[in-house]
Amino acid sequence: MTDAPSSHTWLYRHTxxxxxxxxxxxxxxxxxxxxxxxxxxxxxxxxxGERSDPxxxxxxxxxxxxxxxxxxxxxxxxxxxxxxxxxxGVSTEDGERVARGFPxxxxxxxxxxxxxxxxxxxFFAWIFVLNALTFGLYxxxxxxxxxxxxxxxxxxAGLGASLRDHLxxxxxxxxxxxxxxxxxxxxxxIVGLGPLVVLTGLAMSPWVDATLPLLPALFxxxxxxxxxxxxxxxxxxxxxxxxxxxxxVTGVLNNLRGIVTGWxxxxxxxxxxx
Amino acid sequence: xxxxxxxxxxxxxxxxxxxxxxxxxAGCDRLSESRWVAGILRAGEAVTHGVQRxxxxxxxxxxxxxxxxxxxxxxxxxxxxxGTAAYQALAxxxxxxxxxxxxxxxxxxxxxxxxxxxxxPARTQTTRHDCVEGWSAIATWTGARMSALLDRVGVRxxxxxxxxxxADLMSSGEGYYESIDLVDAYxxxxxxxxxxxxxxxxxxxxxxxxxxxxxxxxYKMAKYVTAVELVxxxxxxxxxxxxxxxxxxxxxxxxI
Numbered sequence: 047m048t049d050a051p052s053s054h055t056w057l058y059r060h061t062x063x064x065x066x067x068x069x070x071x072x073x074x075x076x077x078x079x080x081x082x083x084x085x086x087x088x089x090x091x092x093x094x095g096e097r098s099d100p101x102x103x104x105x106x107x108x109x110x111x112x113x114x115x116x117x118x119x120x121x122x123x124x125x126x127x128x129x130x131x132x133x134x135g136v137s138t139e140d141g142e143r144v145a146r147g148f149p150x151x152x153x154x155x156x157x158x159x160x161x162x163x164x165x166x167x168x169f170f171a172w173i174f175v176l177n178a179l180t181f182g183l184y185x186x187x188x189x190x191x192x193x194x195x196x197x198x199x200x201x202x203a204g205l206g207a208s209l210r211d212h213l214x215x216x217x218x219x220x221x222x223x224x225x226x227x228x229x230x231x232x233x234x235x236i237v238g239l240g241p242l243v244v245l246t247g248l249a250m251s252p253w254v255d256a257t258l259p260l261l262p263a264l265f266x267x268x269x270x271x272x273x274x275x276x277x278x279x280x281x282x283x284x285x286x287x288x289x290x291x292x293x294x295v296t297g298v299l300n301n302l303r304g305i306v307t308g309w310x311x312x313x314x315x316x317x318x319x320x
Numbered sequence: 321x322x323x324x325x326x327x328x329x330x331x332x333x334x335x336x337x338x339x340x341x342x343x344x345x346a347g348c349d350r351l352s353e354s355r356w357v358a359g360i361l362r363a364g365e366a367v368t369h370g371v372q373r374x375x376x377x378x379x380x381x382x383x384x385x386x387x388x389x390x391x392x393x394x395x396x397x398x399x400x401x402x403g404t405a406a407y408q409a410l411a412x413x414x415x416x417x418x419x420x421x422x423x424x425x426x427x428x429x430x431x432x433x434x435x436x437x438x439x440x441p442a443r444t445q446t447t448r449h450d451c452v453e454g455w456s457a458i459a460t461w462t463g464a465r466m467s468a469l470l471d472r473v474g475v476r477x478x479x480x481x482x483x484x485x486x487a488d489l490m491s492s493g494e495g496y497y498e499s500i501d502l503v504d505a506y507x508x509x510x511x512x513x514x515x516x517x518x519x520x521x522x523x524x525x526x527x528x529x530x531x532x533x534x535x536x537x538x539y540k541m542a543k544y545v546t547a548v549e550l551v552x553x554x555x556x557x558x559x560x561x562x563x564x565x566x567x568x569x570x571x572x573x574x575x576i
Contacts, residue, residue, distance in 0.1 A: 080348075085454070086454070088452070088453040088454055089451070089453040089454035089455050091454075091455075096385070096389065096448055096456060096458065097389075097391050097448070097456055097457060097458055098454075098455035098456050098457065099391065099392065099393075100393070101392075154348050154352075155348060155349045155352040156346075156348070156349050157349065159352065159569075160452065160453070160570075161565075161568065161569035161570045161571075162352045162358075162361075162569060164452075164570075164571065165358070165361040165362065165364060165365070165569075165571075166352070166361060168364045168365070168368055168576065169360070169361045169363070169364030171364075172364055172367055172368070250450075250576075251372070251575060251576040252382065252448075252450045252534070252535050252536060252537065252575060252576075253372050253376065253535045253536065253575025253576060254372065254376065254575075254576070255382065255383065255535075256376070256380040256381060256382045256383070256534070256535045257375075257376035257377050257380040258376075259383045268448065268450065268456050269455075269456055272454060
């Protein structure tokens with residue numbers, strides 16, 4: 047096989063269905079995360095089990111008053127306290143120090159407004175779910191899932207090498223196919239994080255719980271489901287940050303052109319599949 | 321605690337983040353205040369209500385827990401004492417003069433004393449109470465079944481909702497009220513509760529009577545009940561959305 051890294055070719059990398067579903071997901075996450083933080087702010091404490099016993103909080107964003115009557119924001123994790131004034135617990139809103147879990151700039155709406163936060167969250171949750179179901183069905187029927195996303199035995203055999211390369215910041219760019227780490231990341235979001243974040247959300251619904259009592263039980267109770275929902279949100283945010291970083295360092299314009307128009311320039315491998 | 325230099329840098333970074341996010345946040349806040357955006361977002365509630373009612377079993381019971389699962393402290397949210405002269409007078413006499421008025425689209429309007437409410441077919445259940453804010457607490461409730469009360473007064477065919485009127489006045493001066501549909505009203509676990517954890521309902525929990533609608537959020541479970549009113553629509557009741565918090569933007573359907 048002749049290796050000619052300088053020779054490139056155009057590849058129709060992303061179908062219209064993938065591109066549309068990608069950007070709908072972007073829009074949904076841009077609304078769901080900040081509106082979720084707005085809802086969280088109404089009771090910025092997390093627990094395990096069915097009940098929210100104040101004495102058994104796992105995580106809390108609190109506003110405490112010091113001896114000299116100053117308000118400090120405190121993040122409490124498993125009984126350990128961290129001063130997070132300005133960001134968590136206490137932050138500035140309209141030039142004034144206020145007690146609130148996440149700061150105004152991170153929530154939707156910016157002011158404390160639970161009712162509107164819920165409206166944004168549930169409306170876009172429906173779009174997120176319908177979009178995910180449509181994409182899931184498409185990916186199954188078109189074999190996009192099995193052909194391009196689920197890693198095969200050959201991919202997995204190269205896992206160690208791929209991991210080493212990534213850790214040395216040697217990223218494959220312009221490859222026609224996803225590498226094994228990419229496949230694992232995408233598949234774990236599509237069949238893992240995504241469905242779990244929806245199920246933990248539903249487990250908080252008292253109406254759903256009456257028909258499906260196993261759903262909250264699966265996560266250890268309604269308050270556990272709330273905690274897991276919160277943790278999964280940050281896993282999704284972490285994935286997104288990593289994803290955007292990888293997009294930026296592996297040819298940002300080419301990657302963006304790919305996910306907008308479908309077409310990207312890739313390395314020519316003389317017909318082999320890389 | 322971070323050292324001063326670290327704090328400064330953190331403040332600087334935070335300010336940078338804040339500046340970057342400010343136009344976005346301001347834009348979204350304007351959207352939240354716009355009437356048509358709020359109208360579109362409201363469609364989400366209709367979809368949730370429709371889908372949840374369609375895909376679930378209408379008579380499904382909320383999970384019941386053993387008494388050992390009760391919360392040590394049950395938060396008293398919203399009004400914890402109506403404090404009006406009329407309420408204080410009623411409470412002072414152990415609610416001897418209190419009456420539950422049943423009115424509206426019923427065949428036989430009634431005024432029931434507390435012993436008469438207690439004489440209705442009752443139910444005891446240990447359930448989880450989920451607040452819209454996010455917390456959950458478990459308690460045992462005993463009360464008259466709403467279905468028994470409705471059967472006693474006879475519901476007229478045009479009635480669609482049960483409106484619950486309450487003794488507590490909110491900061492706006494309006495009385496608290498709530499409403500449920502007949503699916504919830506006739507549900508086995510829907511009670512007018514007069515006991516909590518085996519004792520008469522404390523004032524903080526809505527003495528002498530509060531509503532329990534176990535498959536919905538806490539704000540539906542009106543406290544200090546004074547009247548049960550059957551209606552066909554919410555027009556003419558406060559701001560017309562079927563409840564005190566509903567009039568302030570919260571969903572009428574609080575199953576999620």
